[in-house]
Amino acid sequence: VLTERSVDLTKEKFDAAIRLGLPGPSTLICRRLGDYQMTLCAAPDYLERRGEPFTPAQLQAHDALSFPYPASSPMHWAGREWQLEGPKGKVVVEILRTRAVMNNTQALRKAVLAGMGLAMLPADLVREDLRAGRLKAVLPEYRLPSRPVYLLYHKDRFSSPTLRSFINFVVSALGGIATQAR
Numbered sequence: 410v411l412t413e414r415s416v417d418l419t420k421e422k423f424d425a426a427i428r429l430g431l432p433g434p435s436t437l438i439c440r441r442l443g444d445y446q447m448t449l450c451a452a453p454d455y456l457e458r459r460g461e462p463f464t465p466a467q468l469q470a471h472d473a474l475s476f477p478y479p480a481s482s483p484m485h486w487a488g489r490e491w492q493l494e495g496p497k498g499k500v501v502v503e504i505l506r507t508r509a510v511m512n513n514t515q516a517l518r519k520a521v522l523a524g525m526g527l528a529m530l531p532a533d534l535v536r537e538d539l540r541a542g543r544l545k546a547v548l549p550e551y552r553l554p555s556r557p558v559y560l561l562y563h564k565d566r567f568s569s570p571t572l573r574s575f576i577n578f579v580v581s582a583l584g585g586i587a588t589q590a591r
Contacts, residue, residue: 425562446532447553450544455524465500472508472526493551
């Protein structure tokens with residue numbers, strides 16, 4: 410099942426889950442896979458129409474597209490402010506113009522590609538768009554906060570050959586994921 414909501418492995422009878430952010434207290438095995446990096450980007454035509462921001466303060470004049478992170482998420486602030494780490498340290502920019510909030514990263518990516526505004530998107534999701542010139546990194550000298558990625562599973566189900574194979578596959582495929590796309 411592919412979903413962007415946090416599932417309860419026990420109640421919903423899932424064997425494993427990949428979770429972004431710090432897992433809460435749990436009896437589950439939580440295996441860290443790496444860090445999930447975000448990239449601030451926009452479509453070139455949007456930047457031509459609205460002007461490219463060269464300082465964090467200039468972001469306030471732009472249309473923001475955001476993801477509605479739950480209140481329990483360390484990224485919950487992302488709909489109201491953007492936190493960046495730059496050459497002179499941490500900068501917090503209050504978002505004044507949120508044009509749209511979407512609970513699906515693929516839909517958010519498509520909105521950015523369509524020139525609707527700026528968004529923080531997963532680096533791995535937009536890497537090819539950046540390489541192909543369909544998107545452009547905004548303020549590339551600034552880093553957005555990364556989030557840890559964990560594989561969660563029940564210890565008592567690890568003896569299942571199917572689950573063990575899945576865990577080994579995920580660790581080999583996603584271990585050490587996501588450096589920031591430029």
